[in-house]
Amino acid sequence: MNEIQRIGIVGGGTMGHGIAHVSALAGCDVALYDVDEARVAAALAKVRSNLDKGVERGKVAPEERAAALLRLSGATRLEDLAECDLVIEAIPEKLEMKRQLFLALDAIVREGAILATNTSSLSIAAIAAGGRAPNRVIGTHFFNPVHIMALLEVVVYDGTAPSVLDHVLRWGARIGKETITVRDFPGFATSRLGVCLGMEAIRMVEQGVATAEDIDKAMVLGYRHPVGPLRLTDMVGLDVRLAIGEYLAKELQNPAFEPPALMRKLVGEGKLGQKSGEGFYRW
Ligand SMILES: NC(=O)c1ccc[n+]([C@@H]2O[C@H](COP(=O)([O-])OP(=O)(O)OC[C@H]3O[C@@H](n4cnc5c(N)ncnc54)[C@H](O)[C@@H]3O)[C@@H](O)[C@H]2O)c1
Known part of the structure; x- marks a missing residue:
């Protein structure tokens, strides 16, 4: 993979829709998955509304908003994320729920794809355990509201491949975030x-x-x-x-x-x- 281009987001709540917003605005193609059509639609509507506000406030050019919306799509099947370069999970802060999701994603995404979790505190190693390629798992901890907050806390566990960290740090800069790199320790630095x-x-x-x-x-x-x-x-x-x-x-x-x-x-x-x-x- 040269650059991360296709992003999958799992969970379009407070954080997921914001991650979709900044990714699409930075020129990535984004597929946003949630458990049903209504939640996907609500998440996409929030992105649209925040982009509109950005235009009103002069922070986003109208053509940037239009281009970002064209890059953004909804998904109700995890399989729709199969071709992504990076899938970021933003579902509830429950270890077992995240573990199950990562096992499912691990079986779906292509070789070389990166799997990231937006967990605020849970062990990245525990979330990665049991998959085919646990070395592609990393933490990407965003802050709320994602389209406004500058920080991206990148969390690596002992098994995270150095190339995965490099890709994610470069991508973080592309989406306009300041990154810090933190060891996988409960609660990280933040x-x-x-x-x-x-x-x-x-x-x-x-x-x-x-x-x-x-x-x-x-x-x-x-x-x-x-x-x-x-x-x-x-x-x-x-x-x-x-x-x-x-x-x-x-x-x-x-x-x-x-x-x-x-x-x-x-x-x-x-x-x-x-x-x-x-x-x-x-x-
Ligand atoms: N809220 C914050 O300020 C904040 C900040 C940083 C990190 N986080 C972390 O981000 C993650 C998400 O938090 P949030 O505040 O966005 O939660 P939220 O409750 O707003 O959204 C969670 C979303 O996940 C969806 N979901 C639930 N189960 C799912 C499943 N099995 N598959 C796909 N989607 C599913 C829900 O429908 C919902 O849309 C958590 O791990 C949280 O700790 C939250």
Whole structure:
């Protein structure tokens, strides 16, 4: 493979549609797969709407938007991703679900194709295990919203082939991201610090230290964080962060990551943050 050109995305939720957006805008052909037609259509509609906003704000030229949309297609069969150079998974943060998907993809994609996971915390080695060619597996951890955030955290485990890392770093630059390369360790370089702060902020709300608004204001104005930890938890999704917290508490043997009771309660009530309309804030 000379350059990564054909991209497959599995899961068109918060992250998947954003990865599709930046890939198509950078000139790649993108096939976006989700579990049913309605979800595929919703993901494609979100890409379209964000590209429209980009045009309105003068960030995207109208002809770039038109070209990106022509490169983007939907898929409801995993087999439709067979010819891709790179398939990126962005399905829920559940190890067994990702493992099953990687086994299925491994049997479908062509030799030399790269399989990447957008996991926030899970072991890349565990996701890669059992496939025909585990050395083609790598982590590509994007940040939300993908079309705005500059960082791509690339995660390699001991088995990742150096050529796979080279390809992904070059592709990351092509889609306009700054990359960092991190070892396969629970939570990598980003989630380990970010989720720790988020869990502590939730415990502070629980203990009545201050309101969510004021805790966020403290970090924004006092520490120059662009977004406070509670607003960020809303943006990521409380359910997503809860799963990451449970995993990191176990893997790192560190109770700081244990999801607080308030978080479990909100998730139980369907208050997942921005995507459901309410979390620590109303959206
Ligand atoms: N939300 C964030 O801010 C964020 C940031 C970085 C990384 N991540 C990671 O990205 C991944 C996806 O998170 P998200 O927030 O986009 O989740 P999400 O819940 O918004 O979207 C998940 C999508 O996957 C689809 N899906 C579920 N099971 C599937 C399957 N078996 N095959 C194909 N599609 C399936 C769902 O229909 C949904 O569209 C997770 O691993 C998460 O940890 C999330």
